[in-house]
Amino acid sequence: xxxxxxxxxxxxxxxxxESERPTHPESGVHWHFQVEKEFRGQEIGTKLLQRFATxxxxxDFRLIWAEVMAYPQKPPEYxxxxxxxxxxAKPTMIFGDQVDFPVKVMCITKPLSAFEALPRGTxxxxxx
Numbered sequence: 001x002x003x004x005x006x007x008x009x010x011x012x013x014x015x016x017x018e019s020e021r022p023t024h025p026e027s028g029v030h031w032h033f034q035v036e037k038e039f040r041g042q043e044i045g046t047k048l049l050q051r052f053a054t055x056x057x058x059x060d061f062r063l064i065w066a067e068v069m070a071y072p073q074k075p076p077e078y079x080x081x082x083x084x085x086x087x088x089a090k091p092t093m094i095f096g097d098q099v100d101f102p103v104k105v106m107c108i109t110k111p112l113s114a115f116e117a118l119p120r121g122t123x124x125x126x127x128x
Contacts, residue, residue: 020092021090022107024067028065028109029064030066053115063109064109065107067107069104069105071099084108085108086107087106088106089106
């Protein structure tokens, strides 16, 4: 079963994936990472994002953007409540028969001015 699901996922990405991708800003810096499920809730993602934003600010970028999935447990409002704007969104069937709820691929943006630039080597919560 897993082999079929993997082939189905890859096939969808190859043949339909691009048509289901949202548009992105022409400028800005793209952020992408995923924290493994067992490590979530430990502020790892927050620290990674803060470090990324700090480096982007120091490189004179003004906007950060990312592609995320929205679904009933994590709807567009989830991201908006955290200060992100929805730049574009498109429904996707990337998970095909694997889920029985609607999924959207969204491009979200946030001005880097919303992040505080930290001095190099300084991280929130570090005990160094």
